[in-house]
Amino acid sequence: MTQASTSTRKRGSDLATVEALCLAGLLVVAMALGWFFGAGYWRTAEYWSKFVAGRAIVYAFSAMILGQILFARRGGSAFIRRIPGLTAVDQTVGRATEMGRPITFSLGLGNVEIITLQALAIALHVIRMAIRFGTRVIVTCADPTVYAIADEAVREAFTAAGRPESHNLDDVRFLSDRQFAYASSAMGLILRERVASNYMFGRFFAESLILAEAGNQVGAIQVAGTPIITQIPFFVASCDYTIIGDEYYAATAYLTREPVLSGSLVGQDHCKMLILGLITLGVIMATVSAGLAQASPGLENDVSALVSSFEKLFTEAK
Amino acid sequence: MILGLINPLTGTDDIWIVGDPWYRLIIFCLLAALLCTVVLGAIHMAGNQATRLLVMGCAFAAGLFYVLEFFIPPDAKSQEVSLWGVNLTQMSGIIGNANQVVAGFTFLLGVYNLVHIHGNNIRRLRKGWGYSLSFFIAFLAMTVSAFARDWQSFFDPKYDELKNTAGYQLWMPSWVNDVDPTHALMPHDIFSVLFEGFYRNMDATMFSILAFYIVSAAYRAFRIRSKEAAVLMITAVIMMMGQVPLGQAITAAIPKDGFWHGLRIEEISQFVLNTINGPVQRAIGFGLGLGALGMALRIWLSLERGTYFEETS
Numbered sequence: 001m002t003q004a005s006t007s008t009r010k011r012g013s014d015l016a017t018v019e020a021l022c023l024a025g026l027l028v029v030a031m032a033l034g035w036f037f038g039a040g041y042w043r044t045a046e047y048w049s050k051f052v053a054g055r056a057i058v059y060a061f062s063a064m065i066l067g068q069i070l071f072a073r074r075g076g077s078a079f080i081r082r083i084p085g086l087t088a089v090d091q092t093v094g095r096a097t098e099m100g101r102p103i104t105f106s107l108g109l110g111n112v113e114i115i116t117l118q119a120l121a122i123a124l125h126v127i128r129m130a131i132r133f134g135t136r137v138i139v140t141c142a143d144p145t146v147y148a149i150a151d152e153a154v155r156e157a158f159t160a161a162g163r164p165e166s167h168n169l170d171d172v173r174f175l176s177d178r179q180f181a182y183a184s185s186a187m188g189l190i191l192r193e194r195v196a197s198n199y200m201f202g203r204f205f206a207e208s209l210i211l212a213e214a215g216n217q218v219g220a221i222q223v224a225g226t227p228i229i230t231q232i233p234f235f236v237a238s239c240d241y242t243i244i245g246d247e248y249y250a251a252t253a254y255l256t257r258e259p260v261l262s263g264s265l266v267g268q269d270h271c272k273m274l275i276l277g278l279i280t281l282g283v284i285m286a287t288v289s290a291g292l293a294q295a296s297p298g299l300e301n302d303v304s305a306l307v308s309s310f311e312k313l314f315t316e317a318k
Numbered sequence: 319m320i321l322g323l324i325n326p327l328t329g330t331d332d333i334w335i336v337g338d339p340w341y342r343l344i345i346f347c348l349l350a351a352l353l354c355t356v357v358l359g360a361i362h363m364a365g366n367q368a369t370r371l372l373v374m375g376c377a378f379a380a381g382l383f384y385v386l387e388f389f390i391p392p393d394a395k396s397q398e399v400s401l402w403g404v405n406l407t408q409m410s411g412i413i414g415n416a417n418q419v420v421a422g423f424t425f426l427l428g429v430y431n432l433v434h435i436h437g438n439n440i441r442r443l444r445k446g447w448g449y450s451l452s453f454f455i456a457f458l459a460m461t462v463s464a465f466a467r468d469w470q471s472f473f474d475p476k477y478d479e480l481k482n483t484a485g486y487q488l489w490m491p492s493w494v495n496d497v498d499p500t501h502a503l504m505p506h507d508i509f510s511v512l513f514e515g516f517y518r519n520m521d522a523t524m525f526s527i528l529a530f531y532i533v534s535a536a537y538r539a540f541r542i543r544s545k546e547a548a549v550l551m552i553t554a555v556i557m558m559m560g561q562v563p564l565g566q567a568i569t570a571a572i573p574k575d576g577f578w579h580g581l582r583i584e585e586i587s588q589f590v591l592n593t594i595n596g597p598v599q600r601a602i603g604f605g606l607g608l609g610a611l612g613m614a615l616r617i618w619l620s621l622e623r624g625t626y627f628e629e630t631s
Contacts, residue, residue: 144428249609
């Protein structure tokens with residue numbers, strides 16, 4: 001890397017840091033204004049017992065994640081363990097290229113929300129890779145707003161890759177906003193096109209198995225991921241690779257190695273460690289409380305009060 | 319006054335209640351339309367850098383509204399959040415409606431996409447063009463029959479009140495709009511035949527296919543090809559045996575209140591469900607919640623650049 005590019009990168013990083021700090025500062029100022037000029041509820045004891053714990057935890061987690069993002073942008077490194085399902089992206093695109101068949105990417109039934117946006121981010125990574133090999137990726141949507149965003153993002157990906165003429169308008173499709181109408185349409189598409197690889201990322205319900213079995217019938221390599229816990233067993237049973245739990249949100253960080261995304265991932269891990277610590281503390285306190293109840297009834301009341309406030313903290317946070 | 323114009327739901331009167339000053343609603347709509355025009359115009363006319371800043375600003379302002387609504391302490395009695403006289407809790411409903419309006423516009427885009435794809439299939443007589451033809455027939459049949467059935471209710475304010483009264487003139491014949499109260503459960507009109515008779519049954523058929531797919535997926539999943547598959551198989555057998563009388567009969571000899579009662583199959587399945595599966599699901603839930611929080615922060619603060627659209631600066 002040349003000195004000039006290093007300098008430019010450092011300047012960009014500094015600017016981004018200042019920018020992010022300003023935004024975070026704005027949040028603090030806005031909150032302070034709200035507290036002082038809003039309703040006087042915050043001055044009452046009820047507010048502190050009922051509302052503060054949950055909001056404090058959300059704020060603390062946000063601060064931890066933002067802190068790690070800033071650290072990563074300033075050059076901090078982050079290790080991300082291997083996620084087999086995402087390592088298979090190269091394999092799926094390569095297989096489709098060799099077989100001369102398309103790839104299908106289902107964005108699920110969700111509307112414009114975090115889950116669908118994450119699915120779209122993964123889809124765009126697959127599409128950018130497929131553009132390099134000249135392989136078709138057919139994206140299917142069940143929400144017209146998601147379709148509009150996906151269509152624009154895919155068009156932009158082709159333009160950025162220098163191949164706007166290769167973009168086929170029919171490759172981003174709105175099928176239906178009805179669950180089983182979408183499922184039957186996507187299933188028909190998979191069977192007619194005899195796809196080489198089938199991706200299913202997003203919000204899925206009962207149609208998950210219908211799509212996965214359709215992919216299985218044509219012998220496609222299948223990669224699926226959803227944060228809907230009830231659908232994970234169906235994907236595990238019928239897909240080659242399944243992204244489980246928070247791997248779903250780690251996918252873009254893993255695929256792109258962007259400092260912001262990696263930093264966010266490390267911040268989330270720190271939050272999990274904090275949660276783990278609080279759970280351990282809660283277990284110890286509950287155990288001690290139960291022990292003291294037998295040994296010394298007087299002391300037990302104090303510890304019980306502490307335990308109940310701790311339980312409240314978690315209930316509020318949920 | 320200004321706040322009343324910005325948010326018609328604040329103040330003493332509710333704008334949506336009949337009798338409230340109508341001009342506030344009109345001015346509110348005009349201001350909203352003007353603001354949208356200015357923002358959209360600015361996004362289209364500005365340079366790359368300025369557009370980026372404008373989009374970032376809009377995203378931040380939109381996110382900030384919900385952040386403030388979450389963090390600002392609510393009113394002790396109504397539990398609603400207000401800031402400088404603006405009721406944020408009620409305003410969130412208006413913003414939700416605005417989202418619905420945007421979704422309505424994009425629905426037209428979706429319909430255009432369907433018409434474009436299926437129209438091309440028919441025009442070029444691609445393989446399976448008959449299915450595309452059936453799409454157009456179904457689309458037109460549902461749209462025309464639904465509009466024809468409800469047409470009178472759009473324009474006649476007394477329709478709902480008088481539709482079953484003798485002498486009231488219905489605009490459509492009964493096979494288009496059946497208002498006979500004895501047919502309330504299943505009106506004998508063409509829309510009901512299409513929706514209740516065709517669509518619902520086809521929907522149910524697709525759902526019922528799941529039963530067969532579950533069997534075939536379970537067969538593949540339960541083949542013991544690795545240690546993980548073996549664990550899955552053993553757990554599944556325990557769970558199934560714990561749920562059915564035949565399975566429970568296997569360990570029925572162990573006394574329910576004896577020292578070894580924990581070895582009864584239903585006890586083991588409950589242990590797996592509550593002590594192993596429950597905590598794992600909660601742990602996944604924690605991870606997913608934090609992942610969603612991280613992504614929401616990145617999108618709100620425009621830190622996730624280049625993921626959806628390439629960096630242009």
